Amino acid sequence: MGVFNPAFWIFVSVIAGIYAIMALGLYVQFSLAGLPNFGHVAFMAVAAYTMAILAVRYQVPLLWSSLAGIVAAIALAFIFGIPTLRLRADYLAIATVAGGEIIRYLAMNLPDLTGGPVGSMAMLGPTKLAMYNGGWQAMLGAISRAVSSFLGVTLSRDAVMAAIVWILAALLIILIWRLERSPWGRVQKGIREDDVAVAAVGKDVVAFKMQALVLGAVLGGLSGLLLAFQIGVFSPDDFLPTLTFYAYLILILGGSNRIYAIPVGAIAFSLLYSGTRFLNFFPLSLFDSGSRAFLRLFLVGALLVLFMALRPQGLLGDRRQLMLEK
């Protein structure tokens, strides 16, 4: 697809919106509560697989299978949190790194349940093609038809999806923004600074951390569901550990501790990431397209290093706050 194809940019904006929700989950955990979660992708994967398995194998309606996906993400948050949240932050970091990979390897090695490395379309075995998002596509189509009959403009399904994703992202950001400014958010920020001091004035630090972890898991799970709906079929390769780090990059690009910077970061990241695919001119055209894909990752990495060196507070961050001594 060329640079000037609107369909391509609509697709990019859908992904950017999904990434914004994913990063919002990490924001609650990492930026707000100070919980280093390096396995955010696990919440996405667990929600997506739970939803797809229930929808494909048990014909559970999409709404209920999606809710079950969110519940599974919450359960995973408890599994990560119960043994580690009483300990130093490092232990949660280790548990989530390992947990994220365990989920992916389980998905890879339980082919009867998950379709294995082939992905969700092999869930019913090699002979039957399994699809989980017929209901979702039908809904997008219905909305698209309704819009065109009322307003007279024809919207593609991707455009409807982009609208849904970004409206959802905006609502969730407002919701979390309100929470951040509430006394609940104040306690979370205190815990991020010094959990001992917060315990000393009578706050149940472990319970607060668990709430942040679970809330982040719900948002992560939701973004996993949306990603699954968008791409139609998925495999363990769609939930690589790098996805977690994309979420961190979005927070860093926009400016950590700034919730309104998340959409900015998500858009900036998606532009960087998909924009670099148009670097097909000389001298880059000397590489074949496969090598250029790696070059793209390399360029994204280099840009981020530059960012950290020159503008550590992100696009919209407050340098003054960053420079305060502990």
Add this chain to the structure above:
Amino acid sequence: MSVLLELSELRKSFGGVAAVAGASFGVADGSITAVIGPNGAGKSTVFNLASGFMRPDTGSIRFGGADITGRRADAVARAGLVRAFQTARVLTRMTVEENMRLAARAQPGERLGAAWLMPRAVARREEEVCARAAELLGLIRLQHLARDYAGALSGGQRKLLELGRALMAEPRMLLLDEPMAGVAPVLAEQLLDHIRVLRAEHGITICVIEHDMDVVMSLSDRVIVMDEGRVIAQGTPEEVQRNDKVIEAYLGRLAGAEADRLAEQAAS
């Protein structure tokens, strides 16, 4: 007077070293009690045990008639026993005001559901909290810094802020670990006044670890002397000053040095 905090036979070892080796003492309701002793006597460990930041190996802790042995620190604080730390632990990337408000009790907005769904109840309580925070910031003379980040405060100001934050938690009793350490003399004098006011006007019981003997003698009703993890003497400041064991273990070293210096002066 009744005993508010009672520690019985507390023991705590770290890798074979007994930091507290069977310490027992009580703090009377409404008193100012000082805990003194040489470095390594186990004073701070006793505070950590009493405030729930460490669990005793053996022994029991009673507060206000209830057994609080083994309760977590936040539960102990909610029961009314609030501590301040030797090096003040302020929340540096939050404002002075936020540091204070954070410690308020009974704010429904700290529950996830209420924070979203009950904005009016949250705002009503927040008004009370703000008023109380402003009042206490006046008491500790930090109101002009209310909107500054706590990370911009000096060491002495951080100590004051921590005291104020502890008061926001509506304590029945405060455990203060060297509240004067690192505080400029003028500020320290003010802090002493605050501590006296807290007891006199608010009826808050205070237990304080302090090294400055002048402060101990002028401030406290009762002094507990620790050495090598045990309580070696307790009584009024006058009684403790005259106690032979205390002079030997603690004051004695100073008195001896002073005597040596005088003898040297006489000889020359």
